[in-house]
Amino acid sequence: MVGLKAYLMIGAVLFAAGLTCILIRRNIIHILMGVELVLNAAALNFVAFAYFTPAKEPALALSGHVVALFVIALAAAEAAVALALVLAVFRLYQTVNVDSVRELKG
């Protein structure tokens, strides 16, 4: 029987992979893909807990699903705004390398 720990471990892999992607990549869109991985890890954890863990009241048993749906909607809004920002930056700097966007530094 596949238990709770197996799903949590997949969530841990997704989270660590997303964090590593955010840390080592210099292309803005690649960093955005890492952020999506992190959000998926969190939502997967919520749904796994909703399936395997008892809720305080039986009516609240699907709260994990509700949070996962909110996470998906928030990720959609955040991806739209982030890509709009990427387009604005590309129009101004002609590059999407985060190391070149340093006018505020110093």
Place this chain on the structure above:
Amino acid sequence: MKDLLSQVAFLGFGGMVVISALLVVFLKNLLHAAVALFFCLSGVAALYVMLGADFVGLAQLMIYAGGILVLIIFGVFLTAKIYTVKYDFSGAPLHWVPGIGIGAALFGVMMMVISKTEWPLKTPTSGPTVRGLAELFLTKYLLPFELISLLLLFAMIGAVSLVRKELKE
């Protein structure tokens, strides 16, 4: 037999999620990484269905894999210089050592926490979730539900205003 089938399905989809997540991190070509992200998101949708979350799984497929990923691929195409196909600016692999070290350390800590904690468990039941989700959204989580529609409106307005070109008179 059903137990074996669920274990095989978990290994298959879980393996797809893990392998494609690692490919997203380490592939140099940005489009290849986007395709790997597509497989990762679809595998997570399959895992949702295996956890009894039928509605969330379908929403993940439609919105994440079918909306957000397409938006990301649009971004990749719109910000690529046509004459040089260079997407990867991350530099020598030596620069990756601190980042990979931090990711691996965090992963180790999380694995230790997951395996050592005594999680309170119940016998899992599954069934159609749409009615239960509708009841929760309209009674207990009504305020966040309304607020997120406001948030989506603001995100739309913000995104359009960020990329709008000013009319030159």
